[in-house]
Amino acid sequence: MIHCVCRSINTRLVDEAAAHGARSPACVMKYCGKRFNCGQCIPSIAERLECVVGTSTGTSPASLSRRDEIAGDIPLAAE
Numbered sequence: 001m002i003h004c005v006c007r008s009i010n011t012r013l014v015d016e017a018a019a020h021g022a023r024s025p026a027c028v029m030k031y032c033g034k035r036f037n038c039g040q041c042i043p044s045i046a047e048r049l050e051c052v053v054g055t056s057t058g059t060s061p062a063s064l065s066r067r068d069e070i071a072g073d074i075p076l077a078a079e
């Protein structure tokens with residue numbers, strides 16, 4: 001399944017990032033060497049991380065906002 005259409009990040013990549021310690025969508029992007037574009041994938045990646053890691057990533061996917069996620073350490077490509 002594709003989670004991020006803009007950056008072609010699929011379930012395998014999210015799982016691989018999680019296995020290497022990624023615990024947030026921003027960490028998954030960083031692991032993949034990519035940057036968010038539109039940010040629409042954040043809830044989907046967060047949901048997959050919760051499935052893989054087995055614990056909450058700190059925020060429910062539904063409550064994640066693009067700004068909340070991006071405010072961390074990874075700037076948007078368009079900014």
Ligand code: FES
Nearest residue numbers: 004006037038041
């Ligand atoms: S779908 Fe992931 S940045 Fe657009």
